[in-house]
Amino acid sequence: MTAADTRVYRLGEFHRFESAGANFLYLVPAGAIFAVDTAVGKLIACLSSGELPHEQLVDDLAASGLTIGDADELIEEMVHANVILGRDSVAEPPSKLPDVFPIQTLVMNLTNQCNLSCQYCYEFGADKVATPEGKPKFMDIATAKTSVDFLLAESGDRRSIHITFFGGETLMNYPLLKEVVAYGNQRAAEQGRHIDFSLTTNATLLTPAIIEFLSENNIGVTVSMDGPKEMHDRLRVFSNGKGSYDIIEPKVRALLKNHRTRPITARVTLTAGVSDVIRIFRHLKQDLGFAEVGFAPVTSSANQLYSINATGMDSVLDQFHTLADEYLEHALRGESHGFSNVSDTLAELCQGVNKSHPCGAGLGLLGVGPSGDIAPCHRFVDSDAHALGHISTGIDKAKQADFLTRGNIASKYDCHTCWARPLCAGGCHHEAFVRYGDTGHPNLHYCDWIRDWTDTCLRIYGAIAAKNPGFLQQFAERKAS
């Protein structure tokens, strides 16, 4: 290597996009978003066919209309920002995880029992990883209190910590939920801290008293619901095969009317017969009145009847684009739209996240099953193969290290050339296990989909930044997930 090598330039790693008539760069190693002028475009064009020495690059830029001084200045700025790199530049290895990583969220599976029999359920369906045989079906108060103490002890000096109640059907163990809220609030107050609670439910067991309790205690609620009756009832059924829509519809309306302390969200699982995204969104957002609606394709091995195939996923993406366009129109008017797949991505783009892991599982978030087994997240609860210790004895550091090493972007070679990796980081650990038998395997079946969706959200971000930047302030203050 010679000193001259620093003066031979090539393009750095970035994704270019256009929006609202302006040009933008998404700098991949940093997760940074910049609006750029035409001179940057000229520089990129000069280097797009390969590396060039400084003098040649200056000459080429001069030929495209820049003065020598401007060209020099442009090159210096782009080198400092890593838009272009010197020949001797080497990528920095990802930084190592800190030795101590305080947890922030504990997902407590209060029960592994459910009163519905949704075919696609990752806890009971064909692809389940749970091995609940011989384990308690309901969490007891001792395990629950130990779990709260565990969260308080393992969360270090974090300001706000979260408990998410999950199941099975969470409300089948409502008495315990109430006790945990009381105990958690009391213990947190003793330490001058605050615990924030939320739950996911299928809404079948909601009563006016429960709704009042949830509202009074600021408990966030996510309802698993798949759309209007004919879609919802296809797979979200009771064990006798009867659909659950008619049972939950009045309860959901009561929840939305009477729970006024937190926005209520709906979480839709898209399957082969339930993929009319726009109709589902209209029903849940406009007919029922959910504040936000989020969609996720079902997690399954490739050959399940309810899996969405590639054509189905293309259709889902087209419909996502339609809702994304609507979202942008709302955002430019300063209004909330409610399509949370966009807002969640915008929040991450605003922070400029560059993830070592696809999510907080096993890192800042842990799941606890009714037996007290610790899991990387709620999806792995009750699975012996994935347990990371027990609530009474603490985290099994060796197993946790193995899980995190597998899931680290550094181990996912397929991802290293992908510009969407700062947000995706290879995708859901659980989905990877179901598809490929390894939690650390990149989810290669939806790479194109993720890149398209990330590009869509970047263009929305760019347009909002150009035309109504104040709208993004809400995301600057919001925690990156």
Add this chain to the structure above:
Amino acid sequence: MKHMRALNKKAGRIEEYVASRNEDVVAMQDRSANQRPHVPAGCALMFTPGWEVDAAGGTAGLCQPVERDIYDCFVSCYWPAQVPDHLNNAPDWAAKCATATKDWRNLDLVFP
């Protein structure tokens, strides 16, 4: 930055970094988060009032900013620095430089 405008938090940090790299003069007054290593310039081989301490005996202005040294070498220092000779050939060299920290650009080259 002239050609790029930061739109998210991470880009904001890059902008700060680039700005710190493009400071016209970086000396001990550089208080940015990305301060680069630098050597305090000045003579410190022996006790010389005006260098280790200022005229009032304080250290607040000691050796900073570095451009002050040019001026100090011109008038007050016996060390043969690369500044014009104020006794014979360039008595007015520093005439337009009342305050070295602000006016140092007015110190021009002297040709024999």
